[in-house]
Amino acid sequence: MTIEPAAxxxxxxxxxPAERRVGLRGEGAILGTVSVAGFxxxxxxxxxxxxxxxxxxxxxxxxxxxxxxxFRDGSIYPDLAVSGEEFILGFGLAALAGIPLGILMxxxxxxxxxxxxxxxALYATPRIALMPLIIIWFGVDLSAKIAxxxxxxxxxxxxxxxxxxxxxxxDFIRVARSFGATDRQLFRTVALPSSVPNLxxxxxxxxxxxxxxxxVGEMYGASAGIGFMMQTAGATFQTDKVxxxxxxxxxxxxxxxxxxxALEKRFxxxxxxxxx
Amino acid sequence: MTEDVNQRNREKLRAxxxxxxxxxxxxxxxxxxLAGIDLTVREGELVAIVGxxxxxxxxxxxxxxxxxxxxxxxxxxxxxxxxxxxxxxxMVFQQDCLFPWRTVLRNVSYGLELRGELSRHEIRKRAxxxxxxxxxxxxxDSYPHELSGGMRQRVNIARALAPHPELLLLDEPFASLDAQxxxxxxxxxxxxxxxxxxxxxxxxxxxxxxxxxxxxxxxFSARPARIKQIVEVDLPPQRSLEMKLWPRFRELQDxxxxxxxxETIHLTAAE
Ligand SMILES: Nc1ncnc2c1ncn2[C@@H]1O[C@H](COP(=O)(O)OP(=O)(O)OP(=O)(O)O)[C@@H](O)[C@H]1O
Ligand SMILES: [Mg+2]
Numbered sequence: 001m002t003i004e005p006a007a008x009x010x011x012x013x014x015x016x017p018a019e020r021r022v023g024l025r026g027e028g029a030i031l032g033t034v035s036v037a038g039f040x041x042x043x044x045x046x047x048x049x050x051x052x053x054x055x056x057x058x059x060x061x062x063x064x065x066x067x068x069x070x071f072r073d074g075s076i077y078p079d080l081a082v083s084g085e086e087f088i089l090g091f092g093l094a095a096l097a098g099i100p101l102g103i104l105m106x107x108x109x110x111x112x113x114x115x116x117x118x119x120x121a122l123y124a125t126p127r128i129a130l131m132p133l134i135i136i137w138f139g140v141d142l143s144a145k146i147a148x149x150x151x152x153x154x155x156x157x158x159x160x161x162x163x164x165x166x167x168x169x170x171d172f173i174r175v176a177r178s179f180g181a182t183d184r185q186l187f188r189t190v191a192l193p194s195s196v197p198n199l200x201x202x203x204x205x206x207x208x209x210x211x212x213x214x215x216v217g218e219m220y221g222a223s224a225g226i227g228f229m230m231q232t233a234g235a236t237f238q239t240d241k242v243x244x245x246x247x248x249x250x251x252x253x254x255x256x257x258x259x260x261x262a263l264e265k266r267f268x269x270x271x272x273x274x275x276x
Numbered sequence: 277m278t279e280d281v282n283q284r285n286r287e288k289l290r291a292x293x294x295x296x297x298x299x300x301x302x303x304x305x306x307x308x309x310l311a312g313i314d315l316t317v318r319e320g321e322l323v324a325i326v327g328x329x330x331x332x333x334x335x336x337x338x339x340x341x342x343x344x345x346x347x348x349x350x351x352x353x354x355x356x357x358x359x360x361x362x363x364x365x366x367m368v369f370q371q372d373c374l375f376p377w378r379t380v381l382r383n384v385s386y387g388l389e390l391r392g393e394l395s396r397h398e399i400r401k402r403a404x405x406x407x408x409x410x411x412x413x414x415x416x417d418s419y420p421h422e423l424s425g426g427m428r429q430r431v432n433i434a435r436a437l438a439p440h441p442e443l444l445l446l447d448e449p450f451a452s453l454d455a456q457x458x459x460x461x462x463x464x465x466x467x468x469x470x471x472x473x474x475x476x477x478x479x480x481x482x483x484x485x486x487x488x489x490x491x492x493x494x495x496f497s498a499r500p501a502r503i504k505q506i507v508e509v510d511l512p513p514q515r516s517l518e519m520k521l522w523p524r525f526r527e528l529q530d531x532x533x534x535x536x537x538x539e540t541i542h543l544t545a546a547e
Contacts, residue, residue, distance in 0.1 A: 171373045178341055178367045179387040179439070180360070189390070193377045267377075 058239045063247060066240040080248075082224040083214050086142065090149025091210040097150075098157030098206065099199060105158070106165025107191060123155040127209070128216050140221030145214070152213035153206035160205065164198025165191050197267045204260040211253050287355075288443055288475040289317040289340065294349035296335060309335050311500035312349065317443070322469065322476040324486035326532060327496025327504075328539045333479045334370075336501070337445045340477065341367045353443055363391060366441035370448045372432040374420040380407060380431050381416040387439040406434040409468055426457040433465065437472060444469070444476045451481065459517055462488055466515055483536075487528045488515060495532060498539040505535050 040060045046052045047059035054062060070076035105112045105119075130151060138144035168191055176186045218227025226245050233241035296310040309332040317323045325333050338344045340351055342361040351358040353365060366387065374383050384403040388394055394402065407416050410430040420428055429449055436444060446465075450458045462485060469476055480486050486493045490509050497504040509528060511519055519525050 171369065171371055172375065174343065175367075175369060175373045175375075176390075177343060178361050178369075179390050180363060181390050185390050189386070190375070193375070196377070 055237060055239055058243045062240045063243045067244040067247065070241070070244060076229075076244075078224050079226050079229045082142075082222075082228075083218070083226040086145040086149055086217065086225065087210060087214055089142075090146040090213060091153050091207065093146065094150045094152075094154040094157055094206055094210065095203060098154045098202070099161050102158040102161025102199075102202070103165050103192070103195070106162040106195065107187060112162070112166075119155065119158065122151075123159060127152045127213065131216065131220055135220055144220070145217040145222070145225070148217040149210050149213035152216075153210035156205035156209055157199075157202040160202025161195060161199045164195030164202075167198075168194050197264060200260055200264045200267065204257055204264070207256050207260065208253065211249055215249065286319040287316055288319045288321070288353065289315070289477065290350075290352045290355075291315045291336075291340070292350045294336070294339060294346045294351060296332070296339060296344065296346045298335075308500035310339070310346070311502050313501065313503060315494060315503060317475055317477060319475055320473060321491045322466075322478060322489055324478045324480055324490035324493045325496060326480060326483060326486050326493060326536060327501060328498050328536060329481070331496045331499045331539070332501035333496055334447050336496075337367065337447050337477065337479055340443075341365055341445055343367075363387070363439050364442045366436035366439060366444055368432055368436045368444065368446040368449045370451060372420070372425075372428040374428055374431055374435070376420050379417050379419055380412060380423070383420065383431055384434045384438050386435055391439060403434075403438060406438050407431075409437075409471070410434045411464065426453055426461060429453065429461065430464070433468070437468070437474065440472070442475060444474050446476060446478045448479055448481060450485065458482075458485070463515075463517065465489065483529050483532050484520060484525075486532065487511075487525060488520060493528075493532055495535045495539075504539065507532055507535075 043057070044060050047054050047057065047062075101115075105115055127148065131148060134144050134147050134151075138147050172190050172194065173186065176190050181189065214225070215227040215230070218225040219231055222228040222231075226248055230242050230245035233239075233245070291313050294310055294313040295308075298307045298309055299305075300307050313336055315323070325336070327333055335344065339346050340353075340358065342358045342365070345359075353362075356364075358365075375386065378386070381400070381403050382389075384406055385399050388399045388402060404416060407413060410433060412427060412430055412434070415423065415427065420431065423431065429452075433446075433449065449465075450461050453461060466489065468474075478486070478489055480489075487509055491513075493507040493509060494503050495505045495507065496502070507528060511522070511524065511528075
């Protein structure tokens with residue numbers, strides 16, 4: 001079987017222009033910090049002055065106190081451990097399956113033609129709609145959570161990686177061919193490296209979906225986990241604990257997105273469409 | 277250019293009756309690009325190709341490189357028929373097309389890496405000496421986006437030269453450079469070719485560039501291309517920039533210009 005790169009050339013999402021930053025260095029960070037601080041202050045004041053009941057919105061101080069309390073008495077750790085395990089396994093499997101499959105689908109035109117309808121259909125289906133099926137197949141234990149997280153995050157990773165492989169610059173292919181590259185060499189020296197930026201973008205998108213998957217998964221018959229903790233706290237009107245859960249998930253998401261963004265930035269400098 | 281007569285007469289490239297058609301899927305018509313090219317390039321020679329835009333110069337170069345297959349005719353390099361890209365030839369593309377994810381050193385190493393004959397260390401040494409040859413010492417670890425257009429083009433040339441090709445194919449390599457950089461690069465190229473003893477086929481739109489660099493200038497006709505005329509450049513082999521002001525230089529330029537101009541008229545008349 002001969003290896004032929006998929007024929008169509010998709011148009012990449014425009015990369016953010018690098019030189020869009022205006023104003024003073026660090027000005028954005030300062031403005032951001034000030035606006036967040038202002039918001040927290042307003043929130044705290046509204047509750048302290050009795051304008052809004054803490055039952056509905058909690059308050060920054062109450063969230064902090066509750067959060068620290070949960071860490072101090074250790075009641076949060078089992079939930080963290082369970083959600084962490086689900087996330088690592090679900091998202092890890094998604095990356096492990098999505099990246100190679102995306103690469104293969106980008107490279108082998110025929111494989112792409114065969115699998116594309118399924119990928120498209122599943123990508124378009126809200127993954128939460130699959131939850132009842134997943135429970136029928138996997139029950140309500142860990143494997144069900146892993147399955148929903150996997151299904152939530154695998155498609156962004158797969159599709160983005162595939163797009164990366166399929167949008168290789170034709171000029172690079174010609175250069176490689178001119179140097180006598182075999183199909184395998186073309187794959188290794190051109191297709192793989194030039195799809196790294198897309199791959200990272202896919203991981204970043206997948207990450208967000210994986211976090212949604214945690215919360216959604218734990219809403220159905222879980223017995224531990226951050227999502228479960230929030231669910232039970234919500235049912236008993238412990239707004240502070242719900243907020244702690246939200247804050248934890250938001251923080252985890254932001255930290256990991258940051259990390260991947262930093263990686264993307266490093267590769268952005270040589271991103272083909274950025275460079276030309 | 278001081279080889280003995282034997283050397284000078286050895287044929288490096290021999291193209292006979294090279295015909296090439298493209299099938300245009302959209303208009304569902306066959307487009308005749310090359311209508312029988314006969315061209316011989318001797319060892320150590322630089323032959324420039326000029327001709328109207330779209331006449332098939334790049335296509336001919338691609339055929340010599342083995343990237344496209346002619347419909348008829350024969351192309352031989354050192355007596356061996358060209359069937360695919362090979363290590364005896366290397367192409368310098370118009371767009372520098374450097375791999376943005378590779379450093380200068382690793383771009384230059386590319387061809388040698390693919391070949392897998394040399395050790396990592398030997399590849400590195402060879403690449404470093406080429407980087408020095410094109411005057412980019414100290415930039416080995418830079419990425420292409422950190423270089424100027426002229427520097428990138430020099431990396432492009434170094435990358436093509438690294439596998440020690442017998443025949444270097446250059447497709448308007450200096451087209452995107454400013455006039456001063458181009459003058460400089462022309463001199464550099466001649467030096468490099470002389471030092472490495474490489475034969476070259478050089479496509480350009482700049483007639484003065486063709487005359488300045490070449491031993492002979494082949495004028496392509498309008499599409500479908502044939503060789504309309506071959507102009508011997510009877511300037512001293514050791515070229516210098518002030519030759520561009522010599523009357524003989526001007527005469528050669530005029531002769532070539534007129535030749536292309538007639539073709540352009542044919543082209544517009546045909547449309
Ligand atoms: N892949 C292709 N498929 C079909 N037609 C092509 C293809 N590549 C080039 N052509 C056609 O072949 C003709 C010759 O193209 P070529 O690039 O060889 O011209 P050129 O002489 O190098 O032109 P220029 O001086 O503008 O670079 C053009 O008319 C072009 O439309
Ligand atoms: Mg051309």
